[in-house]
Amino acid sequence: MDIMTKQETMNKLFKENGLVSEDVFKHQHYTILTRAGIEKIQANMGIEVKYKVIRCEPNFAVVKAYASLGDETPLETFGSALKGTSHKDGSTNTWYVMEMAEKRSLSRAILKLAGLYSLGGVFGEDEADDFKKSKN
Numbered sequence: 001m002d003i004m005t006k007q008e009t010m011n012k013l014f015k016e017n018g019l020v021s022e023d024v025f026k027h028q029h030y031t032i033l034t035r036a037g038i039e040k041i042q043a044n045m046g047i048e049v050k051y052k053v054i055r056c057e058p059n060f061a062v063v064k065a066y067a068s069l070g071d072e073t074p075l076e077t078f079g080s081a082l083k084g085t086s087h088k089d090g091s092t093n094t095w096y097v098m099e100m101a102e103k104r105s106l107s108r109a110i111l112k113l114a115g116l117y118s119l120g121g122v123f124g125e126d127e128a129d130d131f132k133k134s135k136n
Helices: 006-017 037-046 095-114 129-135
Strands: 024-026 031-032 047-056 060-069 075-082 122-124
Touching: 024 037, 024 075, 037 047, 037 095, 060 095, 075 095, 095 122
Parallel strands: 031 122
Antiparallel strands: 024 031, 047 060, 060 075
């Protein structure tokens, strides 16, 4: 049985899902997949996602994502967003908190089913506004 390193596993998953350099960027401590990269993985793997709104308020939202591959039991995960004036008092600075919570739940679900979360240090760009700032 061959044991692959984290980098070999990531390279294999990236090739299998048709990711290119524009789909990924390096944060100081993490590898970040762009929204386009997340959606490429979802399409390539045939991942189906359904959502349930858990909480929706003007400044706070929580969305549960149910994601599945074929006949497998759906994976459940959450995404949330809290409107704040900075990352110290919220998780987003946008007024679109419901949409941000939905995008975060999608990113988490796809990365989990693709096996990227188990590698550690891989996140979707929608998971935190700080990731987007580091891209610039």
